[in-house]
Amino acid sequence: MEGKSTLALCRQPPYGNALAREGLEAVLAAAAMDLVPDLLFLSDGVFQLLDNQSPAEIHQKSLQRNLQALPMFGIEQIFVCGRSLIERGISADQITIPGVEVRQVQDTGKLIAAYDTVLSF
Amino acid sequence: MEGKSTLALCRQPPYGNALAREGLEAVLAAAAMDLVPDLLFLSDGVFQLLDNQSPAEIHQKSLQRNLQALPMFGIEQIFVCGRSLIERGISADQITIPGVEVRQVQDTGKLIAAYDTVLSF
Amino acid sequence: MTLHIVSKSPYGCNALTECLATFAEGDVLLLIEDGVYALTDHKWEAAPAGSVYCLRADAEARGIAIPEKVEGIDDTRWVELCTRHNPIVSWYK
Amino acid sequence: MTLHIVSKSPYGCNALTECLATFAEGDVLLLIEDGVYALTDHKWEAAPAGSVYCLRADAEARGIAIPEKVEGIDDTRWVELCTRHNPIVSWYK
Amino acid sequence: MKFALAVHSAPHTSQSAASALRFARALLAQGHELYRVFFYCDGVHNGSVLAAPPQDEADLVGEWQALQQAHGLDLVVCIAAAQRRGVLSESEAGRLEKSAANLAPGFELAGLGQLADAIANADRLVTFGG
Amino acid sequence: MKFALAVHSAPHTSQSAASALRFARALLAQGHELYRVFFYCDGVHNGSVLAAPPQDEADLVGEWQALQQAHGLDLVVCIAAAQRRGVLSESEAGRLEKSAANLAPGFELAGLGQLADAIANADRLVTFGG
Numbered sequence: 001m002e003g004k005s006t007l008a009l010c011r012q013p014p015y016g017n018a019l020a021r022e023g024l025e026a027v028l029a030a031a032a033m034d035l036v037p038d039l040l041f042l043s044d045g046v047f048q049l050l051d052n053q054s055p056a057e058i059h060q061k062s063l064q065r066n067l068q069a070l071p072m073f074g075i076e077q078i079f080v081c082g083r084s085l086i087e088r089g090i091s092a093d094q095i096t097i098p099g100v101e102v103r104q105v106q107d108t109g110k111l112i113a114a115y116d117t118v119l120s121f
Numbered sequence: 122m123e124g125k126s127t128l129a130l131c132r133q134p135p136y137g138n139a140l141a142r143e144g145l146e147a148v149l150a151a152a153a154m155d156l157v158p159d160l161l162f163l164s165d166g167v168f169q170l171l172d173n174q175s176p177a178e179i180h181q182k183s184l185q186r187n188l189q190a191l192p193m194f195g196i197e198q199i200f201v202c203g204r205s206l207i208e209r210g211i212s213a214d215q216i217t218i219p220g221v222e223v224r225q226v227q228d229t230g231k232l233i234a235a236y237d238t239v240l241s242f
Numbered sequence: 243m244t245l246h247i248v249s250k251s252p253y254g255c256n257a258l259t260e261c262l263a264t265f266a267e268g269d270v271l272l273l274i275e276d277g278v279y280a281l282t283d284h285k286w287e288a289a290p291a292g293s294v295y296c297l298r299a300d301a302e303a304r305g306i307a308i309p310e311k312v313e314g315i316d317d318t319r320w321v322e323l324c325t326r327h328n329p330i331v332s333w334y335k
Numbered sequence: 336m337t338l339h340i341v342s343k344s345p346y347g348c349n350a351l352t353e354c355l356a357t358f359a360e361g362d363v364l365l366l367i368e369d370g371v372y373a374l375t376d377h378k379w380e381a382a383p384a385g386s387v388y389c390l391r392a393d394a395e396a397r398g399i400a401i402p403e404k405v406e407g408i409d410d411t412r413w414v415e416l417c418t419r420h421n422p423i424v425s426w427y428k
Numbered sequence: 429m430k431f432a433l434a435v436h437s438a439p440h441t442s443q444s445a446a447s448a449l450r451f452a453r454a455l456l457a458q459g460h461e462l463y464r465v466f467f468y469c470d471g472v473h474n475g476s477v478l479a480a481p482p483q484d485e486a487d488l489v490g491e492w493q494a495l496q497q498a499h500g501l502d503l504v505v506c507i508a509a510a511q512r513r514g515v516l517s518e519s520e521a522g523r524l525e526k527s528a529a530n531l532a533p534g535f536e537l538a539g540l541g542q543l544a545d546a547i548a549n550a551d552r553l554v555t556f557g558g
Numbered sequence: 559m560k561f562a563l564a565v566h567s568a569p570h571t572s573q574s575a576a577s578a579l580r581f582a583r584a585l586l587a588q589g590h591e592l593y594r595v596f597f598y599c600d601g602v603h604n605g606s607v608l609a610a611p612p613q614d615e616a617d618l619v620g621e622w623q624a625l626q627q628a629h630g631l632d633l634v635v636c637i638a639a640a641q642r643r644g645v646l647s648e649s650e651a652g653r654l655e656k657s658a659a660n661l662a663p664g665f666e667l668a669g670l671g672q673l674a675d676a677i678a679n680a681d682r683l684v685t686f687g688g
Contacts, residue, residue, distance in 0.1 A: 132254075133254075134251055134254075134276050134304070135304065136276070136300075136303050136304060137249070137251070137275045137276030138276075164253065165251050165253050165276075165279065168251075171304065171306075174304060175305070176302075176303035176304075178303065179299050179300060179303045208253065209279075209283075210282050
């Protein structure tokens with residue numbers, strides 16, 4: 001399945017609704033099938049990457065575990081929208097996924113247009 | 122149950138999601154129990170009042186039938202947020218519910234604060 | 243050339259704004275469901291002339307007039323738009 | 336004196352903006368769930384000083400710092416806020 | 429003080445069902461009364477006995493049931509909203525000639541009048557949705 | 559052309575499930591192929607046989623089933639999303655020791671791999687959510 005270039009567009013913040021989590025689960029499952037998607041965190045989706053998340057008291061698992069699994073599944077092209085970070089006052093050093101480089105993009109439209117398939121979460 | 126003043130805050134547009142319809146159904150049911158709520162249409166909720174809705178082709182019932190039932194259930198205090206109308210370019214003559222006066226309010230905060238209970242739809 | 247499908251009201255949700263911020267040359271925009279409320283505003287005019295479509299059934303359902311510069315389409319044309327563009331990106335939340 | 340409870344991010348949804356536009360004297364604002372993302376912005380400062388609260392558990396879950404002028408509260412204090420104010424208005428969509 | 433809660437969203441989709449549960453626990457712990465929890469809109473899914481979340485995720489249906497048992501709560505699922513979404517009691521399933529029922533023990537189906545009754549009888553109504 | 563649809567929302571809550579159905583009908587009417595409909599997130603409720611909407615409202619579950627029968631569609635409900643939300647097949651209900659099953663005939667439960675497979679095999683993927 002490697003022939004098809006796929007992008008997962010992640011636009012939701014973590015915890016408030018299930019889309020962030022279910023999106024990452026779909027991404028990991030696709031990668032396990034050798035359809036390795038790239039990821040673009042946009043809008044409130046950039047909040048998924050914020051460090052210091054501790055959701056134990058709201059009885060949820062940390063989403064950062066799912067993010068840390070990305071490189072283990074061969075997902076290494078991870079983009080974050082620079083404009084979305086600025087709008088939310090988030091600096092580059094607040095967003096890291098261990099073991100993988102998160103690359104800032106400015107022209108998200110050009111990035112998206114280059115893929116065969118885009119998943120929206 | 123007449124002692125308790127109740128306001129239903131209607132903020133959702135019709136058809137795209139079920140909240141507008143289910144909100145009005147709750148309002149009519151409460152009125153049938155002699156707990157007659159007042160209504161305030163705010164934000165995209167003002168689109169519920171727009172004339173010329175024809176949802177047959179998207180296989181939904183017109184919400185205007187529910188609105189027309191309001192006066193029959195004794196619901197006569199119906200408010201619409203003037204600011205929300207202006208923001209959406211809607212003029213007063215585009216929003217009518219037959220048999221009932223829809224009153225524009227500017228200070229929605231003061232209006233809301235006067236009720237015992239507020240339902241959010 | 244991406245087909246962007248927006249299904250939420252621009253007053254309640256940032257879907258349209260975010261979509262327009264990622265518009266690339268040759269992209270087109272289709273407004274469906276509550277996305278047609280964008281036609282009561284001028285935001286969609288940020289998209290290049292001739293690139294904006296809306297589902298006529300969704301506009302009529304809501305009593306929304308379709309401006310001259312926007313093409314109201316039926317389901318058949320919707321499918322056709324999807325065959326002529328790729329990828330297809332849904333902005334639904 | 337109304338207690339307004341906002342549970343959506345101000346970047347994605349107009350709930351907070353609309354809530355603040357209906358604020359009356361003596362009203363208070365409680366940010367819960369994704370509503371705590373409002374603390375990364377300055378919009379909440381439109382509410383009078385001392386009238387803004389947030390659920391600490393929801394802010395910590397998301398890694399959001401609570402500014403000095405906002406009171407982070409636990410569930411016990413949440414219930415207490417509800418007993419001291421009426422009506423209670425939820426802005427959840 | 430007497431509280432009533434209106435829950436408009438489903439577990440495992442929105443956090444707000446879990447917030448409602450936390451709020452219910454906190455008010456009971458402070459000695460307040462919980463007159464009724466009314467599940468409306470997608471909130472009706474809180475009453476589905478078939479939900480089977482993974483073991484490391486919260487089981488909200490089970491937690492509502494445990495709270496109901498401990499405090500004798502009145503957990504009312506709106507019958508009209510539940511029919512549309514496929515949450516049925518034994519008797520509703522029979523009446524509608526459906527193959528099964530899935531309303532969890534501890535919950536009951538009733539009409540929207542129970543929401544009006546809760547408003548009339550409680551000192552505070554708090555809505556959870558989204 | 560080969561289409562695949564991803565449906566992320568439930569009937570009777572969001573219009574988008576109905577939009578997906580209309581889109582599916584339109585593409586089939588034009589002679590295109592519908593490789594698969596993958597129901598994910600709240601979309602799993604499209605496969606609940608217990609939904610009983612009022613007679614004057616659309617019966618989306620029934621309409622999906624009719625379309626499936628007419629065109630031999632592959633209607634796949636994500637098993638992980640369905641378990642969390644209480645949509646179970648007979649065999650899942652048995653395995654999880656649940657009292658009933660509610661997956662509608664014409665739908666099948668399968669893993670997220672079926673979404674990846676649909677992406678790989680279809681020319682176009684269209685997502686319906688909200």
